[in-house]
Amino acid sequence: MTSSLAPTAPGSPGRARRRTADRLAVALLAGVAAVLVALWVVAPPVASRPSPETPRIALVVDAGGRADLALARARAAAAATEHAGAADVTVRVPRTASEAAADVRYLAARGDATQVVVVGPVASAAARAAASDYPRARFAVRPAVPAALR
Numbered sequence: 001m002t003s004s005l006a007p008t009a010p011g012s013p014g015r016a017r018r019r020t021a022d023r024l025a026v027a028l029l030a031g032v033a034a035v036l037v038a039l040w041v042v043a044p045p046v047a048s049r050p051s052p053e054t055p056r057i058a059l060v061v062d063a064g065g066r067a068d069l070a071l072a073r074a075r076a077a078a079a080a081t082e083h084a085g086a087a088d089v090t091v092r093v094p095r096t097a098s099e100a101a102a103d104v105r106y107l108a109a110r111g112d113a114t115q116v117v118v119v120g121p122v123a124s125a126a127a128r129a130a131a132s133d134y135p136r137a138r139f140a141v142r143p144a145v146p147a148a149l150r
Helices: 013-042 067-083 097-110 121-131
Strands: 056-061 088-092 115-119 139-142
Touching (some): 013 139, 067 088, 088 097, 115 121
Parallel strands (some): 056 088, 056 115, 115 139
16 A cells, blocks of 8 residues: 655656756746846946936746746845835746747837846747847846856
């Protein structure tokens, strides 16, 4: 008689999926950290900025396997940036490649964002495809997590 609560074997598919999910979560967190650094570089503190207008940043982050967690982390990073007065941030977390393409094109076409920051391979591909159609939009592409943050 086997129990459904028995621990999984070291090479089991369930354990491999959890390891993959953990790696994705770590990669996403590192990506959000990289975006915060990019926002910090793009938008210095309000006191040192000559223009009284706050920059508008559009952030598109790949959801990976956990869209709800990705959205929560991206919104938290955006809220911290907005609270500091560094930038006004619009956040999009697409679940599919077609949603990523639509989000990147929409944010670039709107024209009110100072920069469209994309994080992850799917959003990066969408930004590269949209860049030729929207030459006035400024894109910051982070295709993968930097080695220093892994």
